[in-house]
Amino acid sequence: MTSLLPQASSTPHQAVGWFAVFCSTFCFYLATVIIRWAEPRVDIETSYFVFGRFLLGFLVVCTTMLIRRQRFKPKKYNYLIGRTVANTVAVFCFYKAIETGSVAEANILNMTYPLFVALFSWFFLREQRDALALVIVATAFAGIWLILSPSNIAVAANNLWGLGSGITAAAAMIYLNISRRHHDSQTILLFMFGFGALGILLLFHHSIFLPNSEELFFLFTCSAVGVLGQYLLTFGFLYVTAVEGSIISSSRILLAALLGPILVADPPLALSGWCGALLIFFANTTLALRKSKITKKN
Numbered sequence: 650m651t652s653l654l655p656q657a658s659s660t661p662h663q664a665v666g667w668f669a670v671f672c673s674t675f676c677f678y679l680a681t682v683i684i685r686w687a688e689p690r691v692d693i694e695t696s697y698f699v700f701g702r703f704l705l706g707f708l709v710v711c712t713t714m715l716i717r718r719q720r721f722k723p724k725k726y727n728y729l730i731g732r733t734v735a736n737t738v739a740v741f742c743f744y745k746a747i748e749t750g751s752v753a754e755a756n757i758l759n760m761t762y763p764l765f766v767a768l769f770s771w772f773f774l775r776e777q778r779d780a781l782a783l784v785i786v787a788t789a790f791a792g793i794w795l796i797l798s799p800s801n802i803a804v805a806a807n808n809l810w811g812l813g814s815g816i817t818a819a820a821a822m823i824y825l826n827i828s829r830r831h832h833d834s835q836t837i838l839l840f841m842f843g844f845g846a847l848g849i850l851l852l853f854h855h856s857i858f859l860p861n862s863e864e865l866f867f868l869f870t871c872s873a874v875g876v877l878g879q880y881l882l883t884f885g886f887l888y889v890t891a892v893e894g895s896i897i898s899s900s901r902i903l904l905a906a907l908l909g910p911i912l913v914a915d916p917p918l919a920l921s922g923w924c925g926a927l928l929i930f931f932a933n934t935t936l937a938l939r940k941s942k943i944t945k946k947n
Contacts, residue, residue: 666888669881670897676878678756678904680871681747685913687867688748693860695744696853698871702740703846705872706879710839722836728828729840735821737845739814746810751915756905757926758811763899763933764789765819785932792928795921834883899933902926 684698714721723729739762746755764786793812828837850857860868882898889897906926909915918926 662888666885667897669885670889671900673878673881673885674898674901675904676874676881678901678908680875680878681744681752681756681905682908682912683867683871683874684744684747685752687871691864691867693864693867694853694856695741695748696849696856697858697868698744699737699741700846700849700853700857701868701872702875703737703842703849705869706838706842706876707846709876709880710835710842714835714839719833719835721839723832723840725828725831728824728831729837730844732821732824732828732837733841733844733848735817735824736841737848739817739821740845741849742810742817743814746808746814749810750808751909752913753905753909753915753918754808754922755811755814757902757929758793758808759814759818760899760902760933761789761793761812761815761929762818762822763936764793764929765816766822767936769819769823785935789929789932792925792932795925795928838879896934899930902930902933 680702687693713719739759743755743759746758767786825837885897903926906918906923910917
């Protein structure tokens with residue numbers, strides 16, 4: 650990814666990149682909205698939505714690889730397996746948080762993954778240790794607490810699903826970062842989508858059935874916008890810097906907070922919830938900017 654960063658100096662291409670990354674952010678949010686819209690109309694469990702997204706992603710990657718005549722070239726299976734397991738659990742927890750609670754809170758807590766990447770890097774990647782990053786993370790955890798339980802000690806189960814998605818997404822991102830040193834993007838995606846779908850099928854086969862037309866509509870649209878978001882993100886990062894991409898991606902926090910009451914009739918965030926959301930957003934932004942400065946120094 651870093652070898653492509655010089656392209657960001659071209660203003661027209663940079664604008665295209667910004668737009669693509671923002672559209673990917675909206676697609677990821679729209680996928681969660683579709684799950685909420687489906688709830689009163691069809692009886693589809695979380696595992697089926699996850700299976701549908703991975704299966705469609707697998708078919709799309711297979712098709713593009715065939716058209717481009719690319720070969721599947723796995724090397725370090727431990728990194729591919731780690732990425733697949735962590736990402737599958739993250740998506741399942743994320744969708745489960747939407748099924749059981751607020752779409753806005755689920756999206757905000759899912760976007761805590763950059764904080765956990767910084768935290769995990771401190772313990773497992775010595776060369777990336779950054780004391781100031783830990784201070785930023787500690788501040789952001791105050792925001793997480795404001796989202797989780799602003800008025801009482803008990804924490805809602807749906808918010809634990811959302812926080813779990815952020816933690817496991819962080820592990821998935823670390824595995825992705827390491828795996829990219831040995832594999833091309835298509836190999837990583839093919840392995841992740843294929844074995845992710847297989848794992849969900851084996852574990853939740855009782856929840857997967859032949860859908861009718863209405864069920865198929867919700868399954869397909871949710872999966873399609875999720876996969877489209879993944880490809881738009883990949884395309885957008887060809888023309889924007891990692892910092893720009895991270896900041897734009899974090900705008901999903903604000904999108905979810907603003908649009909939740911409009912699109913899915915979520916209760917508006919309380920003042921404490923807005924404070925928590927903004928703390929997490931600014932922490933993500935600060936971490937991205939700081940990482941860029943450290944990378945330039947090195």
